[in-house]
Amino acid sequence: MTTVMEVNGIASGYGEVQILWNVSLKLEKGKLTSLVGSNGVGKTTLLKTIMGLVKPWQGNVVFHGKDITGLAPHTKASQGLVLVPEGRQLFTDMSVYENLEMGAFSKRSKANFHQNLEKVYDMFPRLKERASQKTGTLSGGEQQMVAVARGLMSEPDVLMIDELSLGLAPFLVLDLFEILRRLRKEGLTMLLVEQNVQMALAVSDYAYVVADGRVEIEGPSNEVAANAKVREAYLGI
Amino acid sequence: MDHLVASLADGLLLGFVYGLAAMGLTIIFGVMDVVNLAHGPLIALGMFGILLLAGASGAGLHPYVALIVVAFIGLAFGFIIYFIAVHRILEAPHLSSLLSTFSINMMIIGVGTAVFTTSPQNVEFSLGSVQIGSVTLLGTRLVAALIALSVTGLLYLFLYRTPPGKAIRAVANNRAAAELMGIPATQTLALSFGIGSMLAMLSGGLIATFFSFNILSGGIYELKSFVIVVLGGLGNPTGALLGGLILGAIEGIVPTFMPVSWVPVIEFLLFVIIMVVRPSGLLGER
Numbered sequence: 001m002t003t004v005m006e007v008n009g010i011a012s013g014y015g016e017v018q019i020l021w022n023v024s025l026k027l028e029k030g031k032l033t034s035l036v037g038s039n040g041v042g043k044t045t046l047l048k049t050i051m052g053l054v055k056p057w058q059g060n061v062v063f064h065g066k067d068i069t070g071l072a073p074h075t076k077a078s079q080g081l082v083l084v085p086e087g088r089q090l091f092t093d094m095s096v097y098e099n100l101e102m103g104a105f106s107k108r109s110k111a112n113f114h115q116n117l118e119k120v121y122d123m124f125p126r127l128k129e130r131a132s133q134k135t136g137t138l139s140g141g142e143q144q145m146v147a148v149a150r151g152l153m154s155e156p157d158v159l160m161i162d163e164l165s166l167g168l169a170p171f172l173v174l175d176l177f178e179i180l181r182r183l184r185k186e187g188l189t190m191l192l193v194e195q196n197v198q199m200a201l202a203v204s205d206y207a208y209v210v211a212d213g214r215v216e217i218e219g220p221s222n223e224v225a226a227n228a229k230v231r232e233a234y235l236g237i
Numbered sequence: 238m239d240h241l242v243a244s245l246a247d248g249l250l251l252g253f254v255y256g257l258a259a260m261g262l263t264i265i266f267g268v269m270d271v272v273n274l275a276h277g278p279l280i281a282l283g284m285f286g287i288l289l290l291a292g293a294s295g296a297g298l299h300p301y302v303a304l305i306v307v308a309f310i311g312l313a314f315g316f317i318i319y320f321i322a323v324h325r326i327l328e329a330p331h332l333s334s335l336l337s338t339f340s341i342n343m344m345i346i347g348v349g350t351a352v353f354t355t356s357p358q359n360v361e362f363s364l365g366s367v368q369i370g371s372v373t374l375l376g377t378r379l380v381a382a383l384i385a386l387s388v389t390g391l392l393y394l395f396l397y398r399t400p401p402g403k404a405i406r407a408v409a410n411n412r413a414a415a416e417l418m419g420i421p422a423t424q425t426l427a428l429s430f431g432i433g434s435m436l437a438m439l440s441g442g443l444i445a446t447f448f449s450f451n452i453l454s455g456g457i458y459e460l461k462s463f464v465i466v467v468l469g470g471l472g473n474p475t476g477a478l479l480g481g482l483i484l485g486a487i488e489g490i491v492p493t494f495m496p497v498s499w500v501p502v503i504e505f506l507l508f509v510i511i512m513v514v515r516p517s518g519l520l521g522e523r
Contacts, residue, residue, distance in 0.1 A: 074419050089411055091414065098406075102420065103418055105419045
């Protein structure tokens with residue numbers, strides 16, 4: 001098994017407030033890894049720190065064997081480390097098609113634009129129908145589809161998704177998790193950050209449970225799901 | 238009646254050029270939320286660019302060839318101003334960007350006054366006039382309006398059809414998301430500022446082909462640009478063109494039945510009314 005990305009001993013925060021303490025994780029090629037935990041334990045901060053939107057206080061990020069900690073977010077993205085941010089963060093004044101085009105902004109993804117577009121439209125037929133519509137006018141579920149599709153248009157080596165299920169109706173969540181299964185089958189390396197612990201553990205290969213800015217438990221997802229502490233704290237069993 | 242039509246036509250031609258200047262201001266505001274107080278001096282530099290390159294004692298270029306050179310100088314100035322005065326205050330409160338672009342304003346005017354003095358200049362250039370029915374249009378103004386209109390068209394093609402143009406719109410819409418999609422936000426912001434300053438210098442260059450000017454003249458057009466931008470809706474280039482035409486029409490018509498000195502009064506009255514009745518501008522959203 002090859003490790004695509006490694007996060008080593010990350011500490012970070014905002015201003016004086018430390019959010020993360022010594023967080024380490026590894027993403028294996030072709031695996032779906034999940035990072036679960038309650039609201040406000042630092043999951044989003046970790047993703048922001050990995051991307052460079054928040055500067056780490058300590059630790060580093062190794063991607064394809066190279067230390068990329070200090071690179072600008074856009075450089076990381078153009079190297080294939082792509083984040084689908086929390087709250088979708090679409091270009092709401094631009095059409096669905098233009099959002100997908102912006103996803104394929106970097107050189108590596110521009111080359112296969114049409115091929116990737118086909119693939120994404122096949123995955124989300126709704127987006128093809130709405131191609132010329134401004135994304136600001138779409139429903140929440142459709143917007144989340146655009147966010148994931150835009151991320152896929154970047155041809156990621158690692159796709160990180162922040163709160164895929166947040167604020168969506170249960171049937172939409174099921175659809176989107178189905179898409180995750182399909183992407184995993186196709187061999188995409190993913191890091192899924194979720195509050196919906198049960199769903200995340202069901203779909204992922206390996207899981208990290210974060211509490212109070214630290215990794216509390218880690219292991220293969222089925223083992224984590226069987227862990228008494230996890231069952232009690234997150235699964236309500 | 239004929240006189241009124243002629244004045245209106247004249248004013249509208251001028252309106253296209255005002256619209257171009259205002260577009261420069263509105264693009265910078267729309268993309269990075271910065272009100273560029275160096276806009277006026279940039280317009281003045283456009284005027285002096287034409288004077289130096291195509292004036293009687295200048296480099297001897299044709300004024301419209303000189304205009305192309307001025308456009309590229311404008312782009313370069315924009316990059317320089319962005320990296321010196323704008324980049325580091327992007328996240329700071331609005332007052333910082335006002336102060337920092339105002340400093341650039343003072344520097345350009347200071348150096349400009351020392352070098353060119355404030356005596357009036359003009360580029361001796363004429364294209365004769367065109368007679369349409371009973372209306373006579375000055376050739377230079379007609380060409381200026383056509384150039385302003387073409388530049389507007391090109392700007393739209395750029396923003397809606399090319400990758401860097403779309404990147405500008407994406408960064409204007411959501412800077413952090415643009416970074417996450419691999420769009421280099423800093424370069425894109427610098428490019429937007431360059432384009433804004435290019436439009437300012439182009440409009441100044443066009444104005445220089447038919448009006449006399451000095452280094453302080455930009456200030457008047459900067460004020461007009463503010464009125465136009467508010468009229469059309471902040472951050473909206475089409476609104477800027479529309480606002481420019483409205484302002485041009487006012488400038489054409491008002492002097493036919495009032496002293497010319499009333500023009501700014503009417504313009505700013507309109508500004509106040511728009512601010513009260515429709516603060517988002519004619520074409521602004523909400």
